[in-house]
Amino acid sequence: MILRIEKIGLSLKAEDELLNKLLESGKAHYPKEFGGFLMGYYSEDNQCLHITDTILPKKYQASKYSFERSTKGVEKEFTEFYSGNPRKVYVGEWHTHPDSSPIPSTTDISAINTIINNKNTCIPNPVLLIIGYSQTTEDFGFYVWFENKLYKYD
């Protein structure tokens, strides 16, 4: 799918194959939340982001209403993406909301702030993907942090 926010001039592209993969690995952890890192690359003018891959955490803590991942044990995977051709970088995070809608919680928003303030990650406009799902529905909510505000891709 391709999404765009006119107001801030950013657009985002993600293949259905990747999104299905995220949904399936999320569902495998039902009823707990699950998630991981989003990898991809930006266009030359930085306005278009192509999300291509995920790195799934090896260490994490999850409940039905929370998810916290660690980068421990996946450092090598990051390095491989960074040194690949095309070079793919960390662009944001994803996690599920089982039996719920893809609306960021206050914890989700403070987690984004932690990412932005982390000198090691250092990405200007991190993306947050929340997958709300139930037995019969699935809803992908894409958000981007832009100039101190969270915007939703519609």
Ligand SMILES: [Zn+2]
């Ligand atoms: Zn959440």
